[in-house]
Amino acid sequence: NAGVTQTPKxxxxxxxxxxxxLCAQDMNHEYMYxxxxxxxxxxxxxxxxxxxxxxxxxEVPDGYNVSRLKKQNFLLGLxxxxxxxxxxxxxxxxxxxxxQYGYTFxxxxxxxxx
Amino acid sequence: xxxxxxxxxxxxxxxGALVLLRCNYSSSVPPxxxxxxxxxxxxxxxxxxxxxxxxxxxxxxxFEAEFKKSETSFHLTKPSAHMSDAAEYFCAVSKxxRRALTFxxxxxxxxxP
Numbered sequence: 001n002a003g004v005t006q007t008p009k010x011x012x013x014x015x016x017x018x019x020x021x022l023c024a025q026d027m028n029h030e031y032m033y034x035x036x037x038x039x040x041x042x043x044x045x046x047x048x049x050x051x052x053x054x055x056x057x058x059e060v061p062d063g064y065n066v067s068r069l070k071k072q073n074f075l076l077g078l079x080x081x082x083x084x085x086x087x088x089x090x091x092x093x094x095x096x097x098x099x100q101y102g103y104t105f106x107x108x109x110x111x112x113x114x
Numbered sequence: 115x116x117x118x119x120x121x122x123x124x125x126x127x128x129x130g131a132l133v134l135l136r137c138n139y140s141s142s143v144p145p146x147x148x149x150x151x152x153x154x155x156x157x158x159x160x161x162x163x164x165x166x167x168x169x170x171x172x173x174x175x176x177f178e179a180e181f182k183k184s185e186t187s188f189h190l191t192k193p194s195a196h197m198s199d200a201a202e203y204f205c206a207v208s209k210x211x212r213r214a215l216t217f218x219x220x221x222x223x224x225x226x227p
Contacts, residue, residue, distance in 0.1 A: 004157075033214055040123060042204060042217040043158075058214060090157060102148055103215060105157035 003027070006091050006106035013081040013113045021076040021109050023091030031094040032074040033058075033103065034066065036087040043090065049074055081113045118207050120218035128226050133177075133192040135221045137205030140186065147188040148206040148215065149179055158204065164188065175199070200225045 004025045013019055023032065030051050035043040045058030047066040055066045063085060065077045074093075078085060088110050092103035121136040139145060146165045150158040162173025169181040175198075179190045188205060202222045206215040 035217075040219055042118075042120075042219040044217075045214050048214050092158075102160040102163055103158075105150075105159070107157045108155075 004091055004093055004104050004106035006089075006109050008109060009107070010110050011112070013078075013111065015081060015083060015113060017081050018077070018079050019081065019111075020078075021089055021091075021111075023074045023076070023093075023106060025072055025074075025091075025093040025104070027093060027095070027104065028071070029093035029095050029104070030071075031096070032068065033092045033094070034064070034074065034076045035090045035092065036060065037090060037108075038087050046076065046089075081111075083113045085111065086113045087111060118205050118216055118218035120203075120205050120221050122221055123219065124222045124224065126224040126226060127195045129197055130194050133190070133195045133199065133223065135190040135203050135205075135223065137179075137188045137190065137218060138186055139188065139205075139207045141207060146208040147179075147181060148208070149173065149177070149188075149190050150204045150206060150217075152202045152204065152220075154201075161190070161203070195223075195225045197225050197227065199223060 007022045033048040034046040044060045049055045049068040052071040067075045088108050090108050091106040094103045117140050119138045148163045149161040151161045152158045162171050164171045164181045172178045177192045202220050204220050205218040208215050
């Protein structure tokens with residue numbers, strides 16, 4: 001089925017470790033986003049991309065890096081994980097500049113940093 | 115700047131009762147407005163959206179929402195709750211030119227038998 005695929009689904013990291021979350025979409029969407037979801041805070045934008053080779057900071061970018069080397073993939077990296085980065089991470093993609101058609105979300109990655 | 119406020123982090127209704135989830139936004143220009151639903155351990159699914167045109171928008175699963183510019187509101191309603199409606203609901207806003215949605219903090223809907 002067409003959509004957004006996130007890997008891995010679950011991960012436990014020790015403080016200071018690094019990891020990369022992968023997001024892949026097969027809808028030829030131009031725009032991709034990384035959000036984190038924390039209880040009572042909704043979804044907060046980490047980074048986003050408006051096309052292959054481009055990235056931009058969102059609301060809470062500190063401690064994260066991203067890359068969009070291929071149009072279908074959007075990677076989120078944590079260089080040195082901290083307990084404050086324990087969260088559920090969602091990737092989304094969209095075909096419009098203003099999101100007027102809505103986003104397609106992946107099923108999320110649950111990350112725990114101990 | 116734009117923001118979204120969802121009144122009530124938890125709402126509980128009886129099966130068959132009216133569902134009303136409140137969303138207010140602040141935006142200096144007419145926004146695009148969305149409601150998403152998240153079932154346990156899943157991603158978000160688009161429930162309905164308002165972009166232009168008719169202010170009463172119908173979505174999936176019998177939900178609808180009305181854009182009221184004068185009240186800066188986009189409340190979500192369903193005439194009769196079903197057990198399967200139990201989930202978390204997020205209101206979101208997008209302003210022209212900004213390339214990302216801003217989400218509210220979410221409302222968890224419980225449906226009692």
